Amino acid sequence: MTDPTREHALRRTQMEVFDLAVVGGGITGAGVAREASLRGLSACLLEARDFASGTSSRSTRLIHGGLRYLRMGDVRLVRESLQERNLLQEVMAPHLVQALPFYFPVYRGDPDPLWLVRLGVSLYGRLSGARREEVDTRLSPQALLAAMPLLRRPGLVGGARYLDARTDDARLTVATVRDAAERGAVVLNYAPVRGFGREEGLQSLTCRDEQTGEAFRVLARKVLVAVGPWTDEVMRLVKPGGPPLVRRSAGSHLVLRSGRLPLPGVCVMRGADGRMLFAVPHGAQTYVGTTDIPSDEADGPAVPAAEAGYILAAANRLFPDVHLAAHDVIGAWRGVRPLARRGGGRRVGKVSREDRLLEVADGLHVVVGGKLTAFRAMAERILDRVYPDSVGELASRQSRAPLPGARGKPFSDEMWRRAARHSGLRVQELKDRLRPYGDEAGAVLELGSGPGDLRFSLDRALLRFAVRREFALHLVDVYRRRTERMLFGGDFALLHLKSDADEMARLLGWSDARRDAEVAAVRRMEVEMLAWRAPHFDEILR
Ligand SMILES: Cc1cc2nc3c(=O)[nH]c(=O)nc-3n(C[C@H](O)[C@H](O)[C@H](O)COP(=O)(O)OP(=O)(O)OC[C@H]3O[C@@H](n4cnc5c(N)ncnc54)[C@H](O)[C@@H]3O)c2cc1C
Known part of the structure; x- marks a missing residue:
């Protein structure tokens, strides 16, 4: 049986010359395909495996400015990410982005003294336009222990609380792909690009439909390569022997069994080496991560024992009475950061998350780096450079439009009650499980x-x-x-x-x-x- 939507998309690749072909269906490629469609350009998005199957389903899932990047002096990146966080949370994807309090406990001897954490959180709050009650830079040890009784007591000198957000990274990416498709883009997963060429002044991509094994060709005026940690492999198809563009750094996460580490919000932890990690509540569960380890591979799904040990040890140091062990872990994931390489020998944890756009040949662009949180702003910047004529106030306003699931009215209490009666499930269970579908909850229930x-x-x-x-x-x-x-x-x-x-x-x-x-x-x-x-x-x- 053939899928009519996919059939139609494949037929369009044979009939159209696209303004922009985007290679790579992670959040970066999805965001750019969406932005191009919003600007009235014809776009085609080609993903080798499933949408979001790379780094974009393997992040720490935080929609945040990143306090740690503020410490590294990346004020522009932090400000932009915080603006994007607010936009996602309020307009574009409130069903997928949930605000959470973040607690930052500080211990005697920590790499960052209490005064610096307080200063950082205060500046962070100001950059994000937070309301006064959303930030507390003067949390006493007692207040921290009252919120998180499992915290280690000895050495706790105080801390801070601020507001950031958590998402479902894969669903955010798929929602962005859907938006691009609804606005006219051709989107194809399981369609790897295997060759780059030129034909009568156009870019020509050789692709394969993994569903049928058949080859097909895509013609476009311009191409953007947005393949994250696969950048160097894909660029070898364009020009063998080019300089490496990305530095790969892997990060692991562990999901703890329900109730093993209940938390009222995200808690900042420290690894044995002083690095910051997060313990993130997710329903009755909590996940912990991440690491930052140089990686030779683009695809690093298996969590190594050493990284799992590092994460569990960090959690056990901060919450010593919990005694976490391997059997408390029910899920795990590992992603590879595609960091823009700029030369120099800085440790990966210190490398900027800034994105970088290069035109490697006439009409052939490649983007590296970036963050999930700032995908829309990054897409806007990319389109401004790749298609300068498409810049306009209308495009910029449309770019901030809601994603699927955030366009209509959410369910009323009466509708939830009716759905519960019909399904035989409890209202709260339905609400929790259907929250990521936003105003499409009804369509799902049907x-x-x-x-x-x-x-x-x-x-x-x-x-x-x-x-x-x-x-x-x-x-x-x-x-x-x-x-x-x-x-x-x-x-x-x-x-x-x-x-x-x-x-x-x-x-x-x-x-x-x-x-x-x-x-x-x-x-x-x-x-x-x-x-x-x-x-x-x-x-x-x-
Ligand atoms: C451990 C970790 C934690 C992170 N935490 C956060 C966080 O909390 N908040 C945040 O904002 N950011 C976070 N990030 C960063 C964020 O996840 C990434 O910047 C983002 O997901 C990168 O998306 P991408 O689209 O560039 O790459 P990817 O998601 O990897 O997408 C690239 C895609 O290209 C495809 N591809 C490869 N080769 C081909 C080909 N030949 N043809 C077609 N397609 C191809 C791949 O299959 C893949 O799907 C984190 C990253 C990591 C690794």
Whole structure:
């Protein structure tokens, strides 16, 4: 069975010459394809695997300015990110960006003394336009312990609290891709670009449809390469032997079992080397991370035991009575930062997160660096440079328009009650699970029962929505990126794997062999995710 939306997109690649072809469907490429479409340019977005399957589903998931970058003196980056944070939270994606208090406890002997943390948080608050009650730079040890009784007491000298936000990075990326598509862009996942050339003055990209194995060609006036940590590999297809453009740095995260580390907000932690990490509450769970380790690979999904040990040790040092061990971890992920290389030998943790745009050949641009939070502003800057004529006040205003899920009215209490009666689920459970769908919650719920279904199933509704509206083509797309089942589902993550596979097989016309392979891929991903918990891990930790 063929997917009519994909068929249509593939047909358009044969018939059109695009103003801009974007290579790479992470948040950067998605943002640029959206921005181009908003400016009335025809755009085509080509992603090798699934949208957001690279770094954009493996971040710490914070929508923030980054206090640590302020310390590095990146004031422009911090100010821009804070403005973007406010915009995402208030207008573009309130359903995907949730404000949280951030607690910064300071101990005697920490790398940053209390006065500096207070000064930094105060400046940070001012840069973000925070209201007075959102920032507290004078938290006493007692106040910190009252908020987080599990904190280590000895040496605690005080701290600060400020407001930042958390997101679902993969869903934010997919929402951006959808917005680009709805505004006219051709978007294709599982369509790697394998060659770059020129044809009659145009850029010509050789691509492959991974669904059918067939090659196709895309013609465009200009190309933007936005492949994050894969930049150097892809640039070798353009020009073998060019200088490396990115420095890769990997970061791991661990999800703790429900209730093992309950927190009222995000808590700043310190690694054994003094680096800052975060403990981030997520429903009843908390995840902790991240690390910052030079990486040779662009794709580093498996968390190494050493990084898991570093993170758990940091959490155990700050929350000593919790005694976290490997069996407390139910999920894990690792991403690779694509940092812009500028020469010099600075440690990766000290390398700027600023983005960099280069024109490597006439009409062929490449972007490296950047942050999830500032994707819209980065896309705006890129389009201003690549298509200067498209700059305009209208374009700039449209660029701030809401993403799918944030355009209509949210559900009223009465609607939630009715949905709960219909689904047999509790109102709060429905609200929690459908929050990331915003005003599309109703459309999701409608997919939970249909002819042939014995009873309503929310999981089935989410799966159908992912396939019909969110370009999911594989079971792992649904388990890892359209929903959080794989990362946060714990013991129940794979409970419906078989029936989900059957449903997806029905929707996409898979053979039995294909369905079994999809199930095996999900199981493989689960094993790889926790492979670092090899025997004796806890002994290493001690
Ligand atoms: C550990 C970690 C924590 C982070 N935490 C935060 C945070 O809390 N907040 C924040 O704002 N930012 C954070 N970041 C940064 C942010 O995640 C990245 O800047 C952002 O996701 C990069 O997106 P991208 O689109 O440039 O790269 P990617 O998301 O990696 O996208 C590149 C895409 O290109 C595709 N591709 C590769 N080769 C080809 C090809 N030949 N053809 C077509 N497509 C191809 C890949 O499959 C991939 O999907 C973090 C990063 C890491 C690693």
